[in-house]
Structures are given as C-alpha cells and as structure tokens.
Amino acid sequence: MNELVFFINNVIIAGSVTGSIYAIGAIGVTLIFSIMRFAHFAHADMMTFGAFMVLLLTTLFPAAGTSIGVPTALVMLPLAMLLTAVLAVGIDKAFYKPLRAHGVKPIVLVIGSLGVTLMLQGLIRLFSGTGGQSLYVDDRKEIFRLALPFEGARAPIVITEPQLYLFVITLVAVVALHVFLNRSRLGKAMRAMSDNPELAQASGINTNTIVAVTWVIAGGLAAIAGTLLSLDVTFKPDLSFFLLLPIFAAAIVGGVGHPYGAIAGGFVVGFAETLAVFNWNVLLRPFRDSLPTWLELPSNLAFVGTEYKIVVPFFILVAILVWRPTGLFKGKVI
C-alpha cells in the first residue's frame, strides 16, 4: 500500500499541480495566438512578473492575510492580476501595436516578444536580485497529512495548502472563462474574431477592444499561474525559461486557439512530465517475489532523470507536430 501512496503523492498530486499551472499558462498563450496570430514568448515572464508583484505587495503589507485566515499572498493576488493586466495592455500598446500597424510578418512579432521577454527579465532581476524567495513572508505554509484507513498504509498522503488553493482557483478560473466565452457579448466577439478577423470587423466588432480584453485576460491568468507556482515552490526570477516550452507544448497539443484544448494539453504535458521522471521500480517492488528470476530489475526505472525533465514537453511537441499538427482538438493549422 505504501507504494500506492507514494504513487499518489508523486504522480497524481504532483502531476495535477504542474498540469494546472501549465493549463492556465497555455490558455493565455492560445488566446493570444488565436486573436493576434503569433506565439507570445513573453508569456512566461508575465507569469514571473505577476508573482513578483505579489511578492512585492506581500513584503509591503505582510499582515494583511492573517485577519481573514488566508495567506497574504492570496489576498494580494487580485491586485497583482490587475497590475499584470495593465502591464500586458501597456506592452501591447508600446511594442506590438506599432509592429502590427506596420503589417509585419507574425515572426517579427515573435522576435519582438523575445525582446520584451528580456526586458521583463532584466527588470525583475534588477529589483528582486537573482536568488529565490518564498512568497510566505509572514505566515507559515500548512502541510496536510492524510492517513489512509487501510491496513499496511503507513505513509500518509501529503498535500500542501497552496496546492489546495491551486486546484480551487484553477477550477474557478476555468469555469469563469467558460462562462465569459460562451455567455458574454465580449466573449462571443472574441470567438468571432478568432475565427475570422475581417468578418468580425465587418460585422461591427471593435477589434481594438477585443485585443485589449485578450491581453487583460492573458495577463490576469499569467499572474494567477505565476503566483500559484511560486507559492507551491519559491519565487525565482528565472522561472520563465523552464515554463515556456511546456506551455507552448500544451497549447499546441490541445490545438492552437482552442482554450479547452489548452487545459487538456496542460494536464497531458504535466502528467507526462511526472510519469516520465517517476521511478517505476517502486510500483514493481511488491511483485518482486513473483517475477521470474532471470528478470533482474535495475534500481532506477525512470524514463528520464529529473535533470532531463525538459525533454518531455519537447518530445511531446515534436510527436504532435509530426503526427497531428492540428492538435488533439483540431485547432487551427497555422
């Protein structure tokens, strides 16, 4: 039974955590891709920026959360989302809009977004330093240990407070996005523009508003993902380079321009990562006695070492580009 608990802790919980974060990030990327038609490389740095804003606000008002019993960082999250959304709209006005107005090829916008990436990274590192910092400034990270009511299960299932918040907030964000895209006028206009920008414009949709709304949503979601990731581990200014590839892989696996696909893609990539670094020998150990004697299992049966984690999203990306460039959910072929 202990092996099963180990599996739940290391694969199911860890995979859901990474999967949720990739999913929230991939939704933003895929929305930008479908409205503005370019791969936004600065998205992972917008996440870091959001987390950094939370860190800054939490350091300024460390006691704000204790009065209502939640971590201060979560109280500051809405404010950080707002700030990140403002930043996203500002970046678009300052850097992407002039390029779009020039009618450049989308790949030039990609390079521009790489420039923005570097600028954001430089700014964040300039102000935060290069080391890691915990978002729990004044309060303590709660860790819940759930003992299983089975015989022989001595190890408990371990889940931390930020992980619970992460699952709840992911669910809320996804439902809110679903309602927004399907019920509200703006959401419908966004879907129209993603299908056909010229037709949308001709039928009286203000494309500039849609672009701004897209950036607000993407920025807000990026702040959520960055903050929750930093809550779970620590805040580091160089989070972004490890996030970028899995997020793009998730968006492409789900089908570009397909928000629900991006959610599925995020969980596919997240679980693939945790399954690939999981040591399968642990699960086979109980059956060791019943295995034939010629089959001697090596002690390490992981597919890749943790240091090669980044290979997994890349492999998924290449596989999907070779076999099904439209993604699992028939996104756009671009």
Added chain:
Amino acid sequence: MSNSTEPRDPTYTPRDATPARRFPVREIVLFGALLAAVLAVYALMGAAYSTRMLVEAACYAILALGLTIQWGYAGQFNAGVMGFVALGGFCAMLFSVPVNDAFWGTELPGELGRVLLYGVAATFLVVGASRLDRLGVPGKLRTLITVLLALVLYLVVISQLREVTNQIQSQAGFVGGFGLPAWVGWIVGGALAGGVGYLIGHVCLGLRSDYLAIATLGIAEIIKAFLKNSDWLTRGTATVSPLPWPTPGPAELGFTLSRAVYLSITAVVIAVIFFLLHRAYHAPWGRMIRAIRDNEVSAAAMGKDINKRRLEIFVLGCILMGLGGGMLGTFNSLFDPQGYLPLNHTFLVLVMVILGGPGNNLGTIFGAVAVYIIWIMSEPLALFLMQLAVSFGEGAFGWDAPNNMDSRALQARVLVIGMLITLVLRFAPKGLLPEKITHHG
C-alpha cells in the same frame, strides 16, 4: 517601364538593371567608426585584452553569418543558436583533448560500444515493428505493439547505459578526447550541428515559422541539459580545460601574439565563408531563396521546392553556428556547459544580425564586431553606473543598498539587449546596413 508604343530598338540587348555602383559612403563611415572604436579599446585596455575581444568578436561574426542566412535570406527565426554553439564547442573539446588512457586502457570502451549497439538494434526493432501493418497486422494493434516495444526496449537500453556511464565516471573520470587537431573538431561540430538542424527543420519547416522558434528554443535547452548532466562524456559542471589550440599557444608566443595568430585563422575562415556566401547570394540559388522569402506562393507556383530549399538554408546556417561555436570553444580553452547562456549565445547574436542588417553579410559582420565591443565594454560601464546610483541613493536618501549590486548591474544588460531588439525592429527593421535588393529589368 518602357512605353509599348515605342518601336523596339533591334540592337537592344537586355542588361542587368542594377544601378551604377555608388560610392559606399555609409559602409565607409560605419566601418571607420568601428575601426576608431577598436583603436580606442586597444588604447584603453591594452593589446592582449583587445586582441582577445577581437577574436571572440570574429567567432561571433561566424555565428551571426549563420543566423543571417536563416533569418535574412530565408526569414526563418532560430531561437536556439546557443544549442548549436554548444554542440560545436563540445565537438571541439571531444576531438582535441588528449586521449584518456584510464578509459581506453580498460574494458569500458567495449562495454560502451556494446550498449550503443544494443541501442541501434533496439531502434531497428522498433522501426520494424512500426512496419508490421505491411504483414497484415491491423493498424491500431501495430501502433500498440510499437509503442509498448519502444517503451520496454528504451528502459532496457537506458538502464544499461546508466550502469556503464556510472562505471566510466567512477573508474576513469570521463571519456576524454581523441587527441586530434582542433580543426577536426570544428568540422565535426559543424556537421553535428547541421545534423541536429536537419532533424528539427524536417519536423518544423513545413509549418509556420513560430513552431520553428519554439522547437529551436527547446532543443537548445535540451542540448545544454545533456552536456551539463553527462558527466561521463563532458565532465559536466567540473568543466574541461585546457583545450589545445591549433596554433602556438600563449606559452610559446605570449598572449598578444598567439591571440593575433588565432585571429588570423578566424579571419581566413570568415573571408572564405563570406566569399562563398557572396557567390551563393548572387547565384540563381540565392535568387530562388529570396523569391521564396519574399513571396512564397508565387515561388511555389513557379515550381520551386520550397520545403527543400528551406531545409537547405536552415542546415547551412546551423553548420556555420556549429563551426563558430567550435572555434569559440577552442579559443576560450575551456568547455563549461553552464557557460552557454541564451542571453550571450542566442540573443546577442540576434541583436548583431538585426542591427547590422539581416541578409547583408557585410552588415552582419559589422553588427557582430560592433555589438560585441559594446557588450564587452558595457560590463564595466554598468558596474560604474550602478555604483554611481548607489552612492547617490546613499547620499540623498540614506538608502541602504543590497550587497549584490554587481550581479544586478549585469542584469541591467539583459534589459538593454531586450530594448535594443524591440527598438530596432520598430524603427530600423532593415538594420544599419540594409540588404541591397537588385531589380532585374
């Protein structure tokens, strides 16, 4: 445009409508300023330091030429220059470092060879299984068999490989080199980088260019992770040094002279590449490449094989990056996988190309040398400015500055590079020395 009513001159022969060769004012001014900057650096920092800077700038110029082929000639954006540079550096290390008898004298090479043979055999088995449908096996069953077989065989081979590499690491340290001249490593590095570029390009070049950017970004990180963690092959974070030079080293000639000799080698390589690229650019092949870049649909309508040409260009650029990476690695005389940074080896090269003039080889070389000088000189400048800011802050507001100001000042250069990229794209998208587009009448 000629007037159609005008009677045609029977003696008229079509001429190349290239405008008469103008006096290259812009080039002369820019290169004059560059020369002045180089001389200023020589006067300020001394000959040994400045020659080293020039050699590194020359190696970067090779990288930039590789990127200008991909971005300037064909509009492909490679966001993973670092990976190809690291491959070149790795090959330069592997081929030039002396032979390690602690490895070759034992049975370990045989073991390693056996595992590699297992790997090849496993690959053949999996490929064979993927063809099972030709024997009448249903498609879904074939996919299932192939995937399961691949997983199991992969696990078998990888666990054997782990055993052997652990033994190598504990008994011999690392594989060591082949003890060959460094230029063999440069050529193999170029070939290896080209091979990786072929695989990536094969997957991505038929799709939109964004996918290529994402994939190259990923492969660069993977190559770096592999080199960093394969201690048995590269000594990982322990780094390998010194790498022997193909020219007499500083011990025999002194720093300045030996670096000057190395510089002459890089200069010859650049000259050869420049000449060949110049010929290719003006050849029918070059016109075809530009036609594809400027209007893909009409080029395809004229029967050009777009994906094949794109793949050629991409592989050619990657080869140059591997070559330049090898020369850079040998010159640094140190192989440190952690020293390969996206900022230094991808974005700096990108700035060189877009600032100098994508598609213009002369502009690219100018951009490489100029940007590298600014980059090197910005380090002391950033430290100085940061110190100024700190002392001002302390004096005016009693601000207690954090003690890691130095590393933060260097981060400010990231900001400047990012700003340069966005500003150049917006205000001077063709660079300082734009590509001269000739119109044929």
